[in-house]
Amino acid sequence: MSLYPELKGLYHLRETIGSGGFAKVKLAYHALTGEKVAVKIMDKRTLGAELPRVTTEIAAMKELCHQHICKLFQVIETDTRFFLILEYCPEGELFDYIVSKDRLNEAEARIFFRQIVAAVAYIHDCGFAHRDLKPENLLLDEDQNIKLIDFGLCAKPKGGMDSLLATLCGSPAYAAPELIAGRQYLANLFQVDQWSMGVLLYALLCGFLPFDDENISQLYKKIKNGTYTSPEWLSEGSKEIISQLLQVDPKRRISIPALLKHPWLTKSFNVPIEWQSKYKKCLDDDCITELAVHHGKTRGQMEEQISEWKYDYMTATYFLLLEKKMKGKPVRLLSKP
Numbered sequence: 001m002s003l004y005p006e007l008k009g010l011y012h013l014r015e016t017i018g019s020g021g022f023a024k025v026k027l028a029y030h031a032l033t034g035e036k037v038a039v040k041i042m043d044k045r046t047l048g049a050e051l052p053r054v055t056t057e058i059a060a061m062k063e064l065c066h067q068h069i070c071k072l073f074q075v076i077e078t079d080t081r082f083f084l085i086l087e088y089c090p091e092g093e094l095f096d097y098i099v100s101k102d103r104l105n106e107a108e109a110r111i112f113f114r115q116i117v118a119a120v121a122y123i124h125d126c127g128f129a130h131r132d133l134k135p136e137n138l139l140l141d142e143d144q145n146i147k148l149i150d151f152g153l154c155a156k157p158k159g160g161m162d163s164l165l166a167t168l169c170g171s172p173a174y175a176a177p178e179l180i181a182g183r184q185y186l187a188n189l190f191q192v193d194q195w196s197m198g199v200l201l202y203a204l205l206c207g208f209l210p211f212d213d214e215n216i217s218q219l220y221k222k223i224k225n226g227t228y229t230s231p232e233w234l235s236e237g238s239k240e241i242i243s244q245l246l247q248v249d250p251k252r253r254i255s256i257p258a259l260l261k262h263p264w265l266t267k268s269f270n271v272p273i274e275w276q277s278k279y280k281k282c283l284d285d286d287c288i289t290e291l292a293v294h295h296g297k298t299r300g301q302m303e304e305q306i307s308e309w310k311y312d313y314m315t316a317t318y319f320l321l322l323e324k325k326m327k328g329k330p331v332r333l334l335s336k337p
């Protein structure tokens with residue numbers, strides 16, 4: 001008797017590859033494509049007060065589709081559990097990679113950091129702030145590309161910046177002070193990710209954290225004052241970009257647009273960071289055709305069904321066929337249902 005009957009025939013579960021507070025992550029194979037996935041399993045009974053984080057994360061991930069963000073393929077919810085079917089990132093955590101190499105040289109840190117900035121620029125453009133950027137939340141796929149994970153703490157201010165700015169632009173004379181402050185608050189909400197990226201870049205280049213102390217109140221004092229030291233191996237360029245990110249005053253912190261064309265990040269690439277999603281908005285013909293043939297439907301019927309983006313098994317199968325195509329594998333399903 002399978003431990004998780006909900007997955008029977010859909011996913012073949014294998015070993016546990018991670019377990020944290022409220023979740024266990026297992027390796028699995030998607031039955032119809034044979035592609036590997038990660039399955040994050042959460043028990044509702046132990047989630048308790050954390051439950052809103054899961055619904056926040058699921059809502060956010062359904063809106064995010066980017067080459068440097070771990071993709072959500074399917075959500076299975078039962079009375080007692082959540083199953084998130086996620087993109088497989090076999091090279092593990094960036095954290096472990098840094099530790100294995102002690103610290104990274106500028107060229108390698110630059111490659112990773114360009115991908116991290118691209119992912120953050122994309123989620124900010126979608127109206128989200130991640131708010132929990134750290135090496136443990138940056139995984140590596142089989143090509144050592146960055147995949148941002150864990151959107152449990154992300155925030156999407158209701159309607160995002162636009163609706164709030166529209167209110168202010170519409171009739172600022174009538175806007176309440178907290179709304180004006182809210183605007184600053186909202187902007188700052190997004191700026192928190194820049195600070196975390198400063199800590200990340202420092203960790204990549206140094207192999208340890210800029211602010212660290214066993215005593216938590218000492219640690220908070222260092223962070224609030226923004227006091228950190230730069231090791232002698234850091235170049236002037238590295239020290240400069242880190243200091244522009246680790247500005248205590250969020251208004252003085254470098255913006256994402258400025259970061260995208262920052263000389264330290266464009267050095268030896270000579271092009272600004274291409275942060276937009278590489279996923280096409282339109283559906284992929286080969287995947288639609290294979291799915292239509294497999295399910296004995298017309299292409300039109302298949303397109304209509306996929307376009308509902310229900311994050312059911314059909315959504316997962318479409319995305320995993322697309323993954324196969326992007327990896328140069330045949331766009332084929334493995335067996336009849």
Ligand SMILES: COc1cc(O)cc(Nc2ccc(C(=O)Nc3ccccc3)c(OCCC[NH3+])c2)c1
Pocket residue numbers: 017018019025027037038040057061069070071072086087088089090091092093139148149150151152
């Ligand atoms: C949006 O993507 C998310 C959200 C989320 O809340 C959690 C995760 N967690 C993941 C996703 C994938 C893996 C994974 O593929 N790991 C892995 C695979 C093969 C070998 C080694 C690691 C994952 O791993 C968790 C353990 C990493 N230390 C977590 C994604």
